[in-house]
Amino acid sequence: MKYTKLERNWVMYDVGNSALVLLQTSVVPIYFNALAAGASSAGLVxxxxxxxxxxxxxVAFLMPILGALADYAGNKIKFFIGFFLTGLVLCFAQAVPMSAMAFLVIYVVCTIGLNSSMTFYDAMLPDITTDExxxxxxxxxxxxxxxxxxxxFIICLALIMAGPSALGLETMFCTRMAFVITGVWWLVFTLPLLRTYKQKYGRERSSEDTLGHIVSGVFSEVAHTMKEIARDKVVLLYMVAFFFYIDGVHTVISMATSYGSSLGIDSTQLVLALLVTQFVAxxxxxxxxxxxxxxGTLRMITVAVVAYMCxxxxxxxxxxxxxxxWILAILVGMFQGGVQALSRSYFGKIIPKEKSNEYYGFFDIFGRYASVMGTLLVSVVTSLTGDPSLGVLSIGILLVVGFVLLVKLSKMQGSAA
Incomplete structure (x- = not known):
């Protein structure tokens, strides 16, 4: 497939931010565990x-409100830049030596910046390409x-593994430099999108749309969109299904390394296995x-959900x-990218293009609150039982619910056709 210049630059942002996502799901949990040395495995998880x-x-609280503001022509890129820079600065900040708790706070705010920028990035999709x-x-x-x-990631991994012996550097120092390398990579691959993106769909401002007027109308606009979603059975059912099934996807991704580390699996094996995930994906x-x-997009999403249940x-x-x-990492790689990519593109097809940012804001609520439910479920079950395996097992219920709703949605669309 031959890309347009704008499509290519949009794809490049995924190349940039994915470097930080990979670092956060592989090296960062191990680094945090090293900072919190002495804590129990259940406590770390x-x-x-x-x-x-x-x-x-x-992120789930902010996105619908900011999304309504961003749907005004020209605003989307401003919010995108703001959250991108927040995440970037705090990515670099994680390279500073600090306590485990301080690191965790900075990590949380960096993650908020990263994930919020990705919400506005997803909402750019209808602007940069066609439904087909x-x-x-x-x-x-x-x-x-x-x-x-x-x-x-390979550069960072080589530095962490070879730096102490080849360069005489401490492992913790080499790990901190990984944040600097990743931040520079993220910045370089974001610049092309910043230079070329133009918002195609959006609400035009009138002469009466002062800042105060726009802000005061945001909450009524959000309420109106909620009513629109409630009336649209296809959008509503899909969002509820997404709420459940994406929980399993995000929780497996975010907790895999921490869970593996708590089982005593060697950190080098964990990181290398997740690297293989990228090549498989x-x-x-x-x-x-x-x-x-x-x-069909919906059918392929359903296949991925069944795979995640397994x-x-x-x-x-x-x-x-x-x-x-390693087996787990390969299985995740086979379905991870597909279910995430098709979830956002399917949603982009069934919503009003001129309100894409606000709709994606609600879409993000369902995705983020699903992540909250999954990680919270893992945390609670692990704390009560002292067994991380039972915490992992508990999220299977949510995947089953998502699957059932996807089947119902498929039948609904089939009868409508």
Whole structure:
């Protein structure tokens, strides 16, 4: 598929931000565990799950309100830049030596900046391409993000593993430098989008739309959009299904390394296995985009949800050794990019384009609160039982509910056709 310049620059942002996502899901939990040396395995998993929960709650609360403001012509890029810079500055800040608790606070705020920028980035999709190309472009974003993010990650990994012996540097110092390398990579691959993006769909300002008038009308606009969503059975049912199934996806991604570390699996094995995930995810996401065009986007999302149900069962009952973690990493790579890419492109097809930012704000609420529910569930079950495996198993219930709702949505669309 030949990209337009704007489509290519949009995809490049996925290449940039995915480097930080990869670092956060692999090296950062291990680094945090090193800072909090002496804490119990259950305590480490609980602290990490709570940090994910707080970050998700803040983003979920902010996005519908800011999304309504961003839907005014020209505002989307301003909010995107603001959150991107917040995440970037705090990415660099994590390289400063500090206590475990201070690091966790900075990590949470950095994650808020990263995830919020990605909400506005997702909402750019209707502006930069057409409905017919949306599945392929969205899948390409995830695919190139996966493969591109491995470049700075390999550099960081080589520094962490070889730095102490080859350069005489401390491992903790080398790990902190990984934040600097990743931040520079993120910045470089964001600049092309900043230079070329123009908001195509949006509400035009009138002469009466002063800042005070716009702000005062935001909450009524949000309430009106909520009523529109409630009346649209397809959008509503899909968002509820997304709320449940994306929980399993995000929780597995965010908790995998922390869970593996708590089982005593060697950190090097954990990081290398997750690196393999990126290489597996690259062709898998591209294939998912192509298959969606042939058999249907919703059907391919449902297939991925079933796969994640199997992945959760495998993690809960069979994950004990490094070899099994490698199997888990490969399975996640096969379905992770596809389900995320098709989820955002399918939503982009069924919503009003001129209100994409506000709708994606609500979409993000469902995604973020699902993440809150998943990580909180893991935290609570692990704390009560002292067994992280039971915490992992508990999220399977949410995936089953998501699957049932997707089947219902498919039947609804089939009867409508």
């Amino acid at each position: 609980t602290a990490w799950a709570n940090a994910q929960t707080v970050a998700s709650l803040v 190309r949306m599945d392929a472009v969205s899948s390409s974003g995830y695919a190139w993000g996966y493969i591109g993010s491995t470049i700075p 690259f062709p898998s996401a591209i294939i998912y985009g192509k298959l969606a065009g042939r058999v 992945i959760v069962l495998f993690a809960a009952f069979f994950l004990k050794t490094a070899t099994e973690f």
